[in-house]
Amino acid sequence: MNRSDVKAIVLTGAGGKFSGGFDINVFAEVHKSGDLSLLPDVSVELVVNIIEDARKPSVAAIQGLALGGGLELTMGCHARISTPEAQLGLPELTLGVIPGFGGTQRLPRLVGLPKALEMMLLSKSIRAKEGNSYGLIDAITSPEELIRVSRLWALDIAERRKPWISSLHRTDKLVPLSEAREILKAARLQVKKTNPHMPQHQACLDAIEEGIVFGGYAGVLKEAKVFKELVLSNTSRGLVHAFFSQRATSKVPGVTDVGLKPRSIKIVAVIGGGLMGSGIATALILSGTHVILKEVDSAYLQKGLKSVEANIEGLVKKGSLSQDKMKKTLSLLTGVLDYSELKNVDMVIEAVIEKVPLKQSIFSEIERICPPHCILATNTSTIDLNIVGEKTASQDRIVGAHFFSPAHVMPLLEIVRTEKTSPQVILDLMTVGKAIKKVPVVVGNCTGFAVNRTFFPYGQAATMLVHLGVDVFRIDKVISNFGMPMGPFQ
Numbered sequence: 001m002n003r004s005d006v007k008a009i010v011l012t013g014a015g016g017k018f019s020g021g022f023d024i025n026v027f028a029e030v031h032k033s034g035d036l037s038l039l040p041d042v043s044v045e046l047v048v049n050i051i052e053d054a055r056k057p058s059v060a061a062i063q064g065l066a067l068g069g070g071l072e073l074t075m076g077c078h079a080r081i082s083t084p085e086a087q088l089g090l091p092e093l094t095l096g097v098i099p100g101f102g103g104t105q106r107l108p109r110l111v112g113l114p115k116a117l118e119m120m121l122l123s124k125s126i127r128a129k130e131g132n133s134y135g136l137i138d139a140i141t142s143p144e145e146l147i148r149v150s151r152l153w154a155l156d157i158a159e160r161r162k163p164w165i166s167s168l169h170r171t172d173k174l175v176p177l178s179e180a181r182e183i184l185k186a187a188r189l190q191v192k193k194t195n196p197h198m199p200q201h202q203a204c205l206d207a208i209e210e211g212i213v214f215g216g217y218a219g220v221l222k223e224a225k226v227f228k229e230l231v232l233s234n235t236s237r238g239l240v241h242a243f244f245s246q247r248a249t250s251k252v253p254g255v256t257d258v259g260l261k262p263r264s265i266k267i268v269a270v271i272g273g274g275l276m277g278s279g280i281a282t283a284l285i286l287s288g289t290h291v292i293l294k295e296v297d298s299a300y301l302q303k304g305l306k307s308v309e310a311n312i313e314g315l316v317k318k319g320s321l322s323q324d325k326m327k328k329t330l331s332l333l334t335g336v337l338d339y340s341e342l343k344n345v346d347m348v349i350e351a352v353i354e355k356v357p358l359k360q361s362i363f364s365e366i367e368r369i370c371p372p373h374c375i376l377a378t379n380t381s382t383i384d385l386n387i388v389g390e391k392t393a394s395q396d397r398i399v400g401a402h403f404f405s406p407a408h409v410m411p412l413l414e415i416v417r418t419e420k421t422s423p424q425v426i427l428d429l430m431t432v433g434k435a436i437k438k439v440p441v442v443v444g445n446c447t448g449f450a451v452n453r454t455f456f457p458y459g460q461a462a463t464m465l466v467h468l469g470v471d472v473f474r475i476d477k478v479i480s481n482f483g484m485p486m487g488p489f490q
C-alpha cells in the first residue's frame, strides 16, 4: 500500500485455488486452550481498514475455490474476477460458527438477502457463472487470462474507468427494512424447524439483521462478537472435531502410507437389483462409472433397472441433475442375466439377500468368471467376510462395501477388511468410494462393523428403558430433542 510504484492490487491464491478459508486448525487450538486471542483480527483490521477502505483498489483473482474467510477476503476487494469452474461459498455454519470476516454483511449487499441466506444457512456453494448472474463475480475468464484481466480491471478502477465499489457501503441490493424483516422472520422460522439445536443459524440471522438495521459496519462488529462466542460453543467443538475426524478416515496405516497407487476401476458389476443394489448402481453411474447390473431373471432385472431410472429421475425432479446429464448417466447402465457377461469387470459388488450359501455360491462363480485383478466386494451388513469368501481361493480380493440405504444418497461407506484383504484392494475401494462422493471408512471384520456395532447398545438401552416402565413416546421425544432426526421407536 505504501509503495509509490504500485497503483492497484490483485489478490490471488496458489496451486490453482484461491483459498479454502480460515485455518480450521486454529479453531481446534482455541477449543483445546480456550484462548480466543489465537483468533486474528482479520475482519476489521485487514478486510475493512487495509483492503476495503484503502487509497488503492484491490481486485480478487479467483481460481479453483474461494470458501469461508477466503470468499470474505474477496468481498472486501473492489471487484472479483473468476475462472468458470470456481466454487464460491460460506460454509462456516457447518463448523458451528458464522462467517467471521464480514461475510454476513457483504454477501447480502452483493447478491441480495434471499440468495445470501440460502448460501449461508444451507452452506451451499455456487459456481462462478451463478455468482456472476447474482453480482458476486464481476467477470469470468480463463485460468490463463485470470491475472492479466484482473490487473487491467484493478488499473481501470484506479484510473476511474471502472467504478470503485466497497461492498459494505452498498445498499442497492438491499430491500426496504420491512421487507427484509419479513424475509428474516421466515428464515428464523425455517431454521427453527430444520436446525433446532444449532445456535449458529439464529446467530447468523442476528448478525445480518444488525447490519440491515444499523448499517454494514455495525453488522461487522456484531458479527465479530457473535463469532467469538460461537467458537467456544459445544456445537463448534463437535463439528470441528467431525471435520477432522472425517478427513482422518482417509489415512489408513499400512494402506495409504506405503506408496501404493490406486488402480483404475472402469467397469463395476452389481449383483442384485433390489433396494441396495439399485442404489449402489445409481451412485456409481452418477459418477461416470460403467455398471453391469446382474439379476436372476428378466422380471427382476427390469425392476432393478427401473429403480435406478427412478432414482435418477428423482434427482432431475429435485433439480440436481439436468435432462441431458440424465440420458448420459443412464447410458452407463447395462442389465444382464448371465455371469459370463462379467468377464471384463474391475470390481463386483454383491448386494443380494443375507443368505450364506447364496453368497458363497455367487463368490465361487465370480471368482471363476471375472479377471484375476477384479475386486470381489460384498454389501453384507451382518455376515463374516471370511465365511462369504470361504469357497474361493481369492481371500485377498474379498472386501466389504457396506452402503447405507438409500445408497445413492447416504454418504457413509463402510469398507470392511479381513486379515487377508490386500492393502491394494482397500486403497482401490477407498478411491472408488471418494469418486462416488461417499465418506469411506475402513473397519474391521467384526460383528456389526462400525455403525451397527454402535447402534446395538443404543437400541438395547432404549428397549431396557421400556422394560423398566419408561413410556416409548417419552424416549423418542428425549432422543429427538437431543438432536437425532427420530427416536428409536419411530
Ligand SMILES: C[C@H](O)CC(=O)SCCNC(=O)CCNC(=O)[C@H](O)C(C)(C)COP(=O)(O)OP(=O)(O)OC[C@H]1O[C@@H](n2cnc3c(N)ncnc32)[C@H](O)[C@@H]1OP(=O)(O)O
Binding pocket: 020, 021, 022, 023, 024, 025, 065, 067, 068, 069, 070, 072, 091, 092, 095, 098, 099, 100, 101, 103, 247, 248
Ligand atoms: C472467519 C471465517 O469466516 C471462518 C472460516 O473461514 S472457517 C473455514 C471455512 N472453510 C471451510 O469450511 C472449507 C473446509 N474445507 C473443505 O470444504 C474442503 O477441505 C475443500 C473443499 C477445501 C477441499 O476438499 P478436498 O479437495 O476433498 O480435500 P480435503 O481432504 O477436504 O482437504 C485437504 C486438506 O486440507 C485441509 N483443509 C481444507 N480446508 C481447510 C481449512 N479451511 N483449514 C485447515 N485445513 C483445511 C484438510 O483438513 C485436509 O488436510 P489433510 O490432508 O491433512 O487431511
